[in-house]
Amino acid sequence: MRWQARRFDLIQIGSAQLTGKRSSHTSITMAPLKVAFLGPLGSFSHQAAAESFYKLSADLQPQVSFPDAFAALQKKEVDYAVIPCENSTNGSVMQTLDLLADRDGSYKDVKVCGEYYLTVHHCLMVRKGTYPGGWAEYDGSITKLYTHPQAWGQCEAFLTKYLKGIERQDVTSTSKAAEIVSKETTERGGAIANRFAAEQHGTDVLVENIEDRADNTTRFLVFRNVLDERTAEFKFEQPNPPTLEGELALETTHKTLISFTIDHSSPGALANALLIFKAHGLNLTSINTRPSLKKPWQYIFFVECGRTPSDENKEAVHKALNDLRQVTETCRDLGTWKDQLSASNA
Amino acid sequence: MRWQARRFDLIQIGSAQLTGKRSSHTSITMAPLKVAFLGPLGSFSHQAAAESFYKLSADLQPQVSFPDAFAALQKKEVDYAVIPCENSTNGSVMQTLDLLADRDGSYKDVKVCGEYYLTVHHCLMVRKGTYPGGWAEYDGSITKLYTHPQAWGQCEAFLTKYLKGIERQDVTSTSKAAEIVSKETTERGGAIANRFAAEQHGTDVLVENIEDRADNTTRFLVFRNVLDERTAEFKFEQPNPPTLEGELALETTHKTLISFTIDHSSPGALANALLIFKAHGLNLTSINTRPSLKKPWQYIFFVECGRTPSDENKEAVHKALNDLRQVTETCRDLGTWKDQLSASNA
Numbered sequence: 001m002r003w004q005a006r007r008f009d010l011i012q013i014g015s016a017q018l019t020g021k022r023s024s025h026t027s028i029t030m031a032p033l034k035v036a037f038l039g040p041l042g043s044f045s046h047q048a049a050a051e052s053f054y055k056l057s058a059d060l061q062p063q064v065s066f067p068d069a070f071a072a073l074q075k076k077e078v079d080y081a082v083i084p085c086e087n088s089t090n091g092s093v094m095q096t097l098d099l100l101a102d103r104d105g106s107y108k109d110v111k112v113c114g115e116y117y118l119t120v121h122h123c124l125m126v127r128k129g130t131y132p133g134g135w136a137e138y139d140g141s142i143t144k145l146y147t148h149p150q151a152w153g154q155c156e157a158f159l160t161k162y163l164k165g166i167e168r169q170d171v172t173s174t175s176k177a178a179e180i181v182s183k184e185t186t187e188r189g190g191a192i193a194n195r196f197a198a199e200q201h202g203t204d205v206l207v208e209n210i211e212d213r214a215d216n217t218t219r220f221l222v223f224r225n226v227l228d229e230r231t232a233e234f235k236f237e238q239p240n241p242p243t244l245e246g247e248l249a250l251e252t253t254h255k256t257l258i259s260f261t262i263d264h265s266s267p268g269a270l271a272n273a274l275l276i277f278k279a280h281g282l283n284l285t286s287i288n289t290r291p292s293l294k295k296p297w298q299y300i301f302f303v304e305c306g307r308t309p310s311d312e313n314k315e316a317v318h319k320a321l322n323d324l325r326q327v328t329e330t331c332r333d334l335g336t337w338k339d340q341l342s343a344s345n346a
Numbered sequence: 347m348r349w350q351a352r353r354f355d356l357i358q359i360g361s362a363q364l365t366g367k368r369s370s371h372t373s374i375t376m377a378p379l380k381v382a383f384l385g386p387l388g389s390f391s392h393q394a395a396a397e398s399f400y401k402l403s404a405d406l407q408p409q410v411s412f413p414d415a416f417a418a419l420q421k422k423e424v425d426y427a428v429i430p431c432e433n434s435t436n437g438s439v440m441q442t443l444d445l446l447a448d449r450d451g452s453y454k455d456v457k458v459c460g461e462y463y464l465t466v467h468h469c470l471m472v473r474k475g476t477y478p479g480g481w482a483e484y485d486g487s488i489t490k491l492y493t494h495p496q497a498w499g500q501c502e503a504f505l506t507k508y509l510k511g512i513e514r515q516d517v518t519s520t521s522k523a524a525e526i527v528s529k530e531t532t533e534r535g536g537a538i539a540n541r542f543a544a545e546q547h548g549t550d551v552l553v554e555n556i557e558d559r560a561d562n563t564t565r566f567l568v569f570r571n572v573l574d575e576r577t578a579e580f581k582f583e584q585p586n587p588p589t590l591e592g593e594l595a596l597e598t599t600h601k602t603l604i605s606f607t608i609d610h611s612s613p614g615a616l617a618n619a620l621l622i623f624k625a626h627g628l629n630l631t632s633i634n635t636r637p638s639l640k641k642p643w644q645y646i647f648f649v650e651c652g653r654t655p656s657d658e659n660k661e662a663v664h665k666a667l668n669d670l671r672q673v674t675e676t677c678r679d680l681g682t683w684k685d686q687l688s689a690s691n692a
Contacts, residue, residue, distance in 0.1 A: 088642035091440060091635070215642050242642075270633075271624040278617040286645065287616075287633050289437070296434035296561050296588075297687065299632065341643065 032057040033231075034078040036069040042175035042193070042200035044118060048220040049082040050196070052116045052236065066095045070107045073223055079231050081223045082116065088217045096221070097290045100259060100334060101300045112257055112335030114222035114236030122147075122155050122174070122211045124163075125191050125203040127181050135206045142166060146177035147192035155192055158210035163190070178203050217242055222337075238340040255285065255306050256317050257334040260324055264298050272327050277305050280320040281313050306339060378403040379577075380424040382415040388521035388539070388546035390464060394566040395428040396542070398462045398582065412441045416453045419569055425577050427569045428462065434563045442567070443636045446605060446680060447646045458603055458681030460568035460582030468493075468501050468520070468557045470509075471537050471549040473527050481552045490515060492523035493538035501538055504556035509536070524549050563588055568683075587686040601631065601652050602663050603680040606670055610644045618673050623651050626666040627659050652685060 037049035039062030049060050061078060063069040069081040085096045099107065124135075131138055144167045145159075151174055152159065171177050174193035181189040182201040191203065198205050224231045262269040277284055282305035289299040305320075307313050317336060324331045383395035385408030395406050407424060409415040415427040431442045445453065470481075477484055490513045491505075497520055498505065517523050520539035527535040528547040537549065544551050570577045608615040623630055628651035638644040651666075653659050663682060670677045 088637055089639065091637050094437060217642050219643075264631075267629040268624060270630040271620060274617060274620050275624075278614060278621075283613040284616040285610075287635060287647075289633060291434055291437050293435065296563055297565075301633075 030057065032059040033080065034059045034061055036061050036063050036072050036078040036081040038063055038066060038069060038083065040173060040175050040179075042178060042197035043173055044120065044194060044196075044218060045082060045084060045220070046175075046200070047194060047196040048084070048116050048118045048218070051118070052082055052114070052220070052222060052238070053080070054239075066099050070099050070110055070223070073110050073225050074107045076225055076228055079224065079228060080113075081110075082220050083223065084218050085115075085221045086219045087120075088215060088219075089213065092288050094290070097288055097302060100257075100302065101290050102332075103293055103300075109225045109227050110223050111226050111333070112221045112337055113224045113231070113234075114337045115255070115340050116220040116222060116236070116238055117242045117340055118218050118220060119214075119242055120154070120211065120216045120218060121194055121209050122151060122192050123195050123198060123205045124158075124207045124210055125178060125181065125193060125198045125205045126189070127184060128202055128204050130188065130204065131206060134204075138206060142188050142190040144169060144187055144189045145192065146171050146180050146189060148172070148174045148177065151192050154212060154216065155210045157212050158207070162207075166190075175200065215242075223335075236338065236340075241340040253306075253339050254309050254336055255304055255339045256282070256336040257302065257304050258321065258324065258332065259300055259302050259334055260328040260331040261292055261298070261300050262328050269327065270301070273301070273324060274303070276320050276323045276327070277303065279323070280316040282307055282316055282320055302334075376403065378405040379426065380405045380407055382407050382409050382418050382424040382427040384409055384412060384415060384429065386519060386521050386525075388524060388543035389519055390466065390540060390542075390564060391428060391430060391566070392521075392546070393540060393542040394430070394462050394464045394564070397464070398428055398460070398566070398568060398584070399426070400585070412445050416445050416456055416569070419456050419571050420453045422571055422574055425570065425574060426459075427456075428566050429569060430564050431567045432565045433466075434561060434565075435559065438634050440636070443634055443648060446603075446648065447636050448678075449639055449646075455571045455573050456569050457572050457679070458567045458683055459570045459577070459580075460683045461601070461686050462566040462568060462582070462584055463588050463686055464564050464566060465560075465588055466500070466557065466562045466564060467540055467555050468497060468538050469541050469544060469551045470504075470553045470556055471524055471527065471539060471544045471551045472535070473530060474548055474550050476534065476550065477552060480550075484552060488512060488534050488536040490533055490535045491538065492517050492526050492535060494518070494520045494523065497538050500558060500562065501556045503558050504553070508553075512536075521546065561588075569681075582684065582686075584686040599652075599685050600655050600682055601650055601685045602628070602682040603648065603650050604667065604670065604678065605646055605648050605680055606674040606677040607638055607644070607646050608674050610641075615673065616647070619647070619670060620649070622666050622669045622673070623649065625669070626662040628653055628662055628666055648680075 033053065033056055035049050035053055035058050037060060038045040041062060046060065046062065063072065066083060069083060072078045073081045083096055084093050086092050142163065145163060146169050149170045152168060171180065175197040177191035178193040178197035178201040181191040182203045195205060195208065222236055260273060262273055284303060285306050286304040288302040292298040292300050307316055321331065321333055379399065379402055381395050381399055381404050383406060384391040387408060392406065409418065412429060415429060418424045419427045429442055430439050432438050488509065491509060492515045495516045498514060517526065521543040523537035524539040524543035524547040527537040528549045541551060541554065568582055606619060608619055620630065630649060631652050632650040634648040635645040638646050653662055667677065667679055
């Protein structure tokens with residue numbers, strides 16, 4: 001059984017506040033980096049933020065909503081924000097695209113500076129000490145299961161085989177499910193959540209990797225405020241990026257995200273804009289659209305493109321943006337960062 | 347006040363089963379067309395189906411889910427399915443794109459044959475007979491409001507001005523809200539739903555057009571089974587399509603939807619595929635993507651393109667499909683239909 005054979009390779013993070021990093025030239029301790037993520041504590045966003053910044057002094061700050069995280073970054077109340085942008089099974093996260101659309105110019109200094117791939121692993125967990133013998137000695141006495149509605153479907157094979165017929169209670173997040181079973185005293189509850197949530201809430205993990213699909217992965221984008229000098233030099237490297245099985249290594253190693261709007265009454269306008277990427281040797285890797293909200297059936301396009309950095313193409317993005325500004329109504333550079341997937345194939 | 351001045355111009359539909367249409371050459375009554383829509387009764391999908399087929403004999407059949415509607419059409423249990431594909435404020439409907447992706451080939455004969463634009467209008471409604479004097483004599487005695495969570499935000503100005511502080515109860519659909527207030531006896535409830543739901547459930551409409559945004563419109567696609575000879579000749583014409591204010595008339599009058607997948611390890615593959623549309627004079631009007639679910643970070647692209655029909659370009663779609671098949675991994679023609687928006691500008 002896959003969920004017995006695999007082991008979840010979690011990077012151990014203690015509390016959110018890590019030790020300050022010292023400069024080699026002075027004895028002054030740098031204030032910890034502040035990193036915004038979408039709460040609650042123990043969420044997949046929390047895990048992604050913790051893993052992205054595990055080498056650094058980082059004060060991880062939960063935010064109630066995506067706009068709160070972006071607003072905190074625009075106001076420089078935080079140094080970074082880690083936001084989910086895409087899931088390999090469910091597709092793009094529309095709230096994130098709407099934030100990036102920035103229709104009223106609230107986040108004009110916020111840009112992407114990195115990405116982080118988090119494979120979605122689920123565990124079955126219970127209140128600490130409930131089953132001292134672990135899964136090997138589990139006696140079938142769990143009476144109720146808790147998780148986010150999406151997680152039931154992601155663990156169907158395991159649930160059908162081992163926990164069939166047990167009452168299921170939907171809750172607002174997998175982390176909330178872990179919290180509920182950590183505190184319960186009157187019933188034998190089980191939660192489906194990630195190991196990170198188990199560590200946050202102090203539950204015992206009975207079985208790891210109970211998900212049906214081993215490759216379900218969420219891509220997070222890391223954002224910074226471009227006016228913040230403190231974060232200008234930091235380069236993100238994911239310690240253990242996922243590999244694309246059976247895939248030839250892509251040469252692309254830098255990605256750029258650009259948004260634009262076009263004159264929809266002009267035939268060929270969209271094709272002309274997309275041609276510019278090809279003309280400058282930028283490979284289109286994804287296209288997304290959201291309503292412009294200015295007029296119905298007009299869109300904001302989000303184009304992600306890649307290039308293998310070389311002396312010849314180091315101005316390619318800059319030149320493409322100049323050309324795009326000639327054929328688009330609005331056009332915005334949303335940042336360039338190192339592709340973590342291609343890095344894993346190098 | 348806009349919600350007092352406007353009048354909702356609903357096409358009156360009695361029961362779902364209309365009179366059979368007679369052939370001019372024979373006395374045989376044709377069996378009513380069966381049209382699938384996403385239930386419950388009184389939903390916006392029900393309204394779109396009723397208005398799309400109001401001139402014809404149509405037996406409107408509610409379906410529990412989008413896949414149920416497509417399965418019924420593939421099995422020829424129904425003649426048409428009317429499915430929402432895009433909202434002018436919220437963007438594309440992902441469930442519909444996932445159906446169109448048809449990753450396991452379940453719906454290989456289902457294609458688009460028409461579109462229908464439905465402007466989203468909300469009304470405040472109450473149980474029949476509660477306020478015989480109507481809104482003019484309303485005494486402020488409504489104690490509880492019901493609607494779908496999304497509708498509160500769409501009617502914020504009216505609610506803030508006239509119904510501030512009243513308890514709000516979320517329900518699963520606006521139609522369900524109308525049903526609840528139609529049956530209540532112990533409290534004074536108000537529902538926010540469309541006039542169509544009021545007619546379905548027999549409530550009294552107190553105020554019409556209470557929505558904040560006059561242009562919030564949902565585009566529905568009409569699907570048929572291409573092997574069904576009975577529906578081969580029917581051409582959809584929307585009786586009162588919405589006009590695009592301040593917009594020059596687009597010349598495009600036929601739209602085509604094509605899906606394809608590309609070899610993601612080949613740089614330029616997506617740009618090359620998109621170039622083909624331009625080469626054949628097909629104007630790109632929208633692009634959507636969904637995960638391929640074969641490998642992470644690989645996509646199915648949905649391209650909608652348009653052309654003004656002429657003798658010169660009558661083979662354009664056919665030729666573009668042939669060329670696309672040379673540069674894509676998979677490629678599928680999802681249908682051609684008359685653009686109802688451009689018709690309104692003609």
